[in-house]
Amino acid sequence: MAPSSLRPLPQIVVLGTGGTIAGTATGDPSLPGYTAGVLGVEDLLKEVPTLGSLAQIQTEQVANVDSKDMTFAVWTRLAGRVMHWLAQPSIQACVITHGTDTLEETAYFLSLVLPLDKPVVLTAAMRPATALNADGPQNLLDAVRVATHPEARGIGVVCVLHGVVHAARDVAKINTHAVEAFSSGERGPLGEIEGEHLRLWRRTPPESGAPFALPAAEAWPRVELLSNVAGTDGAVVRCLVESPCLHPRLRGLVVAGTGGGTVSRELEAALEAAAAQGVSVKVASRVGPLRGGDDDGLSAVKLRVRLLLELAAIGTPLRP
Numbered sequence: 001m002a003p004s005s006l007r008p009l010p011q012i013v014v015l016g017t018g019g020t021i022a023g024t025a026t027g028d029p030s031l032p033g034y035t036a037g038v039l040g041v042e043d044l045l046k047e048v049p050t051l052g053s054l055a056q057i058q059t060e061q062v063a064n065v066d067s068k069d070m071t072f073a074v075w076t077r078l079a080g081r082v083m084h085w086l087a088q089p090s091i092q093a094c095v096i097t098h099g100t101d102t103l104e105e106t107a108y109f110l111s112l113v114l115p116l117d118k119p120v121v122l123t124a125a126m127r128p129a130t131a132l133n134a135d136g137p138q139n140l141l142d143a144v145r146v147a148t149h150p151e152a153r154g155i156g157v158v159c160v161l162h163g164v165v166h167a168a169r170d171v172a173k174i175n176t177h178a179v180e181a182f183s184s185g186e187r188g189p190l191g192e193i194e195g196e197h198l199r200l201w202r203r204t205p206p207e208s209g210a211p212f213a214l215p216a217a218e219a220w221p222r223v224e225l226l227s228n229v230a231g232t233d234g235a236v237v238r239c240l241v242e243s244p245c246l247h248p249r250l251r252g253l254v255v256a257g258t259g260g261g262t263v264s265r266e267l268e269a270a271l272e273a274a275a276a277q278g279v280s281v282k283v284a285s286r287v288g289p290l291r292g293g294d295d296d297g298l299s300a301v302k303l304r305v306r307l308l309l310e311l312a313a314i315g316t317p318l319r320p
């Protein structure tokens with residue numbers, strides 16, 4: 001094998017979608033106020049000059065949004081562009097810069113529509129690019145390290161934040177302000193990056209049913225997410241099912257249930273009536289992963305992502 005100094009650098013693509021990592025201060029950069037999704041992905045790369053010694057990097061700006069405003073149209077475009085790049089034999093991996101708010105949803109969505117062979121690494125930041133102690137540049141460097149690492153082949157879609165590699169299925173944002181804002185819960189992360197080294201402890205098995213077909217931007221069904229809380233009755237469910245205003249009509253409901261996935265008696269009755277009318281109903285837990293069951297302990301937000309893709313694959317049946 002040629003010495004590493006003579007080997008051509010791996011080729012990757014960094015796709016920008018916005019987020020705090022691309023955010024700029026609205027005033028004094030030492031204070032919290034900022035606007036997410038301002039800088040372009042090229043600007044983010046300029047802050048990390050050492051990237052040039054790790055990979056040959058092309059960039060594409062897919063969107064520039066605060067990820068709280070993530071839409072199905074952006075998801076469709078993003079997945080389509082990742083598929084386009086990864087289909088090229090010369091491209092080894094994609095890195096995606098994203099906001100932290102819906103990072104886990106985008107990552108899980110991508111993990112369900114993309115094949116596992118080439119790494120897709122999402123990264124983000126809790127502090128804007130103009131902050132005195134910005135965390136974005138290090139996270140971007142770590143993400144590129146993982147994307148180009150020989151051991152990462154076949155790893156699928158992962159999130160790299162604060163030196164930790166998380167599986168798309170397990171990762172969740174658990175803190176509103178600290179840079180250690182993400183956790184993989186009971187399953188734990190896949191690995192860590194220390195300096196130049198990547199340590200992978202485990203891999204995620206492929207999900208049953210994946211990869212799902214990528215829905216066209218206008219073909220996403222409506223699946224709403226509710227919570228069982230003190231005082232919840234069935235009224236909201238009945239309104240959602242019967243509402244003539246909803247476009248598209250409701251196809252699925254996910255409930256973040258109490259404890260082991262329980263719901264109030266009134267909500268249960270309303271959900272049963274909804275199911276009898278053809279609405280797909282799934283229940284997760286507000287507390288954490290549910291043990292057993294078909295849904296692999298998915299959080300409510302991820303269960304919704306999976307149901308969206310399952311229903312999109314079925315198409316839109318007529319409801320009575």
Ligand code: ASP
Nearest residue numbers: 019020066067099100101
């Ligand atoms: N609201 C921002 C976003 O998700 C938060 C962040 O990126 O940390 O785009």
